Amino acid sequence: MSGPRLLAFAASFRRNSWNRKLITLAADLAREGGADVDLADFREFDMPLYDGDVQAEPGIPPGAEEMARRVAAVDGIVIASPEYNFSMPGTLKNAIDWVSRVKPMPFRGKTGFLLAASNGQVGGIRGLWQLRIPLEGLGVTLHPDMYALPWASKAFGPDGRLVEQERLDRLRVMIQRYLEMARKLAGGTALNPTTGS
Amino acid sequence: MSGPRLLAFAASFRRNSWNRKLITLAADLAREGGADVDLADFREFDMPLYDGDVQAEPGIPPGAEEMARRVAAVDGIVIASPEYNFSMPGTLKNAIDWVSRVKPMPFRGKTGFLLAASNGQVGGIRGLWQLRIPLEGLGVTLHPDMYALPWASKAFGPDGRLVEQERLDRLRVMIQRYLEMARKLAGGTALNPTTGS
Amino acid sequence: MSGPRLLAFAASFRRNSWNRKLITLAADLAREGGADVDLADFREFDMPLYDGDVQAEPGIPPGAEEMARRVAAVDGIVIASPEYNFSMPGTLKNAIDWVSRVKPMPFRGKTGFLLAASNGQVGGIRGLWQLRIPLEGLGVTLHPDMYALPWASKAFGPDGRLVEQERLDRLRVMIQRYLEMARKLAGGTALNPTTGS
Amino acid sequence: MSGPRLLAFAASFRRNSWNRKLITLAADLAREGGADVDLADFREFDMPLYDGDVQAEPGIPPGAEEMARRVAAVDGIVIASPEYNFSMPGTLKNAIDWVSRVKPMPFRGKTGFLLAASNGQVGGIRGLWQLRIPLEGLGVTLHPDMYALPWASKAFGPDGRLVEQERLDRLRVMIQRYLEMARKLAGGTALNPTTGS
Numbered sequence: 001m002s003g004p005r006l007l008a009f010a011a012s013f014r015r016n017s018w019n020r021k022l023i024t025l026a027a028d029l030a031r032e033g034g035a036d037v038d039l040a041d042f043r044e045f046d047m048p049l050y051d052g053d054v055q056a057e058p059g060i061p062p063g064a065e066e067m068a069r070r071v072a073a074v075d076g077i078v079i080a081s082p083e084y085n086f087s088m089p090g091t092l093k094n095a096i097d098w099v100s101r102v103k104p105m106p107f108r109g110k111t112g113f114l115l116a117a118s119n120g121q122v123g124g125i126r127g128l129w130q131l132r133i134p135l136e137g138l139g140v141t142l143h144p145d146m147y148a149l150p151w152a153s154k155a156f157g158p159d160g161r162l163v164e165q166e167r168l169d170r171l172r173v174m175i176q177r178y179l180e181m182a183r184k185l186a187g188g189t190a191l192n193p194t195t196g197s
Numbered sequence: 198m199s200g201p202r203l204l205a206f207a208a209s210f211r212r213n214s215w216n217r218k219l220i221t222l223a224a225d226l227a228r229e230g231g232a233d234v235d236l237a238d239f240r241e242f243d244m245p246l247y248d249g250d251v252q253a254e255p256g257i258p259p260g261a262e263e264m265a266r267r268v269a270a271v272d273g274i275v276i277a278s279p280e281y282n283f284s285m286p287g288t289l290k291n292a293i294d295w296v297s298r299v300k301p302m303p304f305r306g307k308t309g310f311l312l313a314a315s316n317g318q319v320g321g322i323r324g325l326w327q328l329r330i331p332l333e334g335l336g337v338t339l340h341p342d343m344y345a346l347p348w349a350s351k352a353f354g355p356d357g358r359l360v361e362q363e364r365l366d367r368l369r370v371m372i373q374r375y376l377e378m379a380r381k382l383a384g385g386t387a388l389n390p391t392t393g394s
Numbered sequence: 395m396s397g398p399r400l401l402a403f404a405a406s407f408r409r410n411s412w413n414r415k416l417i418t419l420a421a422d423l424a425r426e427g428g429a430d431v432d433l434a435d436f437r438e439f440d441m442p443l444y445d446g447d448v449q450a451e452p453g454i455p456p457g458a459e460e461m462a463r464r465v466a467a468v469d470g471i472v473i474a475s476p477e478y479n480f481s482m483p484g485t486l487k488n489a490i491d492w493v494s495r496v497k498p499m500p501f502r503g504k505t506g507f508l509l510a511a512s513n514g515q516v517g518g519i520r521g522l523w524q525l526r527i528p529l530e531g532l533g534v535t536l537h538p539d540m541y542a543l544p545w546a547s548k549a550f551g552p553d554g555r556l557v558e559q560e561r562l563d564r565l566r567v568m569i570q571r572y573l574e575m576a577r578k579l580a581g582g583t584a585l586n587p588t589t590g591s
Numbered sequence: 592m593s594g595p596r597l598l599a600f601a602a603s604f605r606r607n608s609w610n611r612k613l614i615t616l617a618a619d620l621a622r623e624g625g626a627d628v629d630l631a632d633f634r635e636f637d638m639p640l641y642d643g644d645v646q647a648e649p650g651i652p653p654g655a656e657e658m659a660r661r662v663a664a665v666d667g668i669v670i671a672s673p674e675y676n677f678s679m680p681g682t683l684k685n686a687i688d689w690v691s692r693v694k695p696m697p698f699r700g701k702t703g704f705l706l707a708a709s710n711g712q713v714g715g716i717r718g719l720w721q722l723r724i725p726l727e728g729l730g731v732t733l734h735p736d737m738y739a740l741p742w743a744s745k746a747f748g749p750d751g752r753l754v755e756q757e758r759l760d761r762l763r764v765m766i767q768r769y770l771e772m773a774r775k776l777a778g779g780t781a782l783n784p785t786t787g788s
Contacts, residue, residue, distance in 0.1 A: 136339075248485075284531075532735075536735075
């Protein structure tokens with residue numbers, strides 16, 4: 001049985017983003033678990049701020065079309081996202097807003113797993129709770145567990161793994177659980193009004 | 198292939214609760230879809246207000262133990278809940294608080310589907326968004342779609358079905374989708390620290 | 395100029411609750427700042443689980459009537475609340491649900507300040523974000539700052555003050571700011587449909 | 592006594608945005624109530640997607656500096672915001688994210704009032720609940736009442752007022768209440784660590 005196909009990215013444009021390091025590690029662990037992972041750079045999905053007039057003419061921007069294509073091609077999405085001001089980054093919400101306008105809307109029926117790294121003690125988990133809302137509203141079945149990495153500046157070793165073995169093991173187990181869910185739900189379960197079944 | 202085992206209840210003590218009518222219909226539709234449904238009356242889970250001193254001595258109350266047993270025995274939980282003051286009912290959160298103290302904690306690894314009936318136009322969906330938080334935090338994989346029934350006083354026919362065929366069809370399809378998810382995920386995918394895999 | 399009248403309580407029935415210690419300290423600091431504080435024990439507001447049939451007959455229970463009277467008599471409410479399962483305690487939401495049915499509904503036009511103590515590192519702040527929703531929905535103007543006390547078991551000295559001077563100063567300043575807001579807004583600003591202005 | 596100074600804008604770039612019409616009306620009503628209103632076009636605050644590397648070099652973009660200046664110059668902010676995907680628009684969150692990096696951070700100590708227009712029956716209120724989180728987290732004291740305008744395409748008359756007198760009266764009263772709060776709290780009450788009192 002082949003593993004699930006996943007799209008993974010960090011919702012940060014910053015070159016030295018902790019979430020970039022975390023998603024790279026998560027993608028490695030997912031591949032070790034049998035997944036076929038498309039690890040994207042958030043810059044590949046660069047797009048303007050959402051504007052209904054732009055959507056009408058000239059239409060959905062290329063970066064959003066690209067993200068929609070890459071979401072449509074997989075069974076699940078894995079996002080490592082920083083927390084900005086107690087919520088998700090505007091940049092990530094903007095990408096979700098554009099992609100939600102693409103027909104057929106690609107998020108519906110996908111599974112998802114969320115992670116956050118921060119250099120404080122809370123680890124960005126509050127932002128992920130806000131991020132669940134648009135994703136679930138768009139029909140993504142999110143794994144209930146979320147992985148938050150606090151004190152990120154001291155967390156990674158030179159090999160990109162986590163220095164603390166216990167944290168690494170916990171992340172590996174969470175990803176294994178998510179892969180199991182992504183495999184079982186591949187094909188989707190959310191309501192699709194056009195097929196009706 | 199046998200259908201999933203489900204526990205279904207309305208989070209209301211009121212005899213003529215719209216959510217009671219809605220969960221009865223949802224249970225019927227789930228049975229028609231092959232599920233084995235334990236339709237409970239919320240009064241069977243009557244318990245005092247949570248008190249840490251009571252938990253210490255004399256211990257978890259019988260109503261919470263009963264609810265924990267019934268949750269532990271199924272693959273998924275289906276809850277129809279009213280919205281009180283823009284959030285979930287305190288009564289339902291109180292039951293979750295007590296049951297979350299039972300060892301082993303029975304919510305982890307279950308799936309869930311949420312519904313709400315109200316006699317206004319919003320249909321109680323805002324309360325369900327708040328209800329997702331403790332359930333997902335406790336390890337329940339919730340179906341992304343939620344069913345909200347507005348104007349409940351005019352919605353039900355004498356047979357307990359919905360008068361509007363379109364609404365009934367939409368509920369049936371949502372439940373079919375949830376049953377598919379509940380069947381595929383039976384056995385659980387959330388992280389269980391004690392087994393570690 | 396006289397200080398604002400405040401009702402303060404911890405949303406916990408437990409005798410040795412950290413939130414009880416925290417609200418006692420907060421009430422002391424508020425009195426030092428000129429407030430007239432009614433420090434209540436949550437047990438004074440003991441009431442059954444909300445049941446619409448009970449509300450209809452025999453009516454609002456005495457504990458809810460008592461809480462409504464005490465809320466109605468003040469300019470603002472100060473609540474120290476534990477976090478249960480990533481949200482507010484069911485017990486506190488149950489009290490809000492009952493009191494919201496009392497006419498005239500006493501929360502409207504009040505100000506409020508929220509605190510949380512926990513014995514972990516997050517300090518209960520996630521639960522307070524959920525608690526804001528019903529209170530604001532009912533017309534309470536909440537101070538934007540919230541005070542979260544982590545590692546509560548080591549935080550208090552024998553005099554009930556906080557061992558770390560910096561934490562104590564921060565709490566004192568927050569309370570002074572809230573008192574200023576409570577004083578300025580005494581009399582209420584939320585929409586009251588019956589008076590219309 | 593002079594009225595409060597307010598910054599008002601709709602969080603939409605679309606020329607025919609319903610929220611643009613709603614904020615124009617709200618600004619008119621606020622001026623009738625004595626406020627000094629700076630009615631801005633969201634396009635004046637155009638800025639790129641947030642990028643920590645851009646912030647480091649070349650720095651905060653002009654659109655964010657402009658918004659920060661305009662926020663800093665007033666007592667309160669009034670925002671009419673569409674709901675995108677059950678939450679706030681990514682564009683608005685992006686603006687908040689940039690402005691929150693300006694020193695001194697201009698949101699702290701301001702008051703705010705939120706509105707939403709939509710062409711459906713829910714009126715966008717769910718998005719406003721998510722929008723409260725970053726604003727309150729940044730120290731804005733938000734009025735508890737929020738104004739949601741459903742079925743916006745039929746709501747406005749040719750004079751820009753609301754066709755239904757009752758809706759218009761309700762909006763006028765809410766704004767009067769907010770003006771009262773904005774006047775009383777002008778000068779700020781949120782904690783400012785640099786002044787300490």
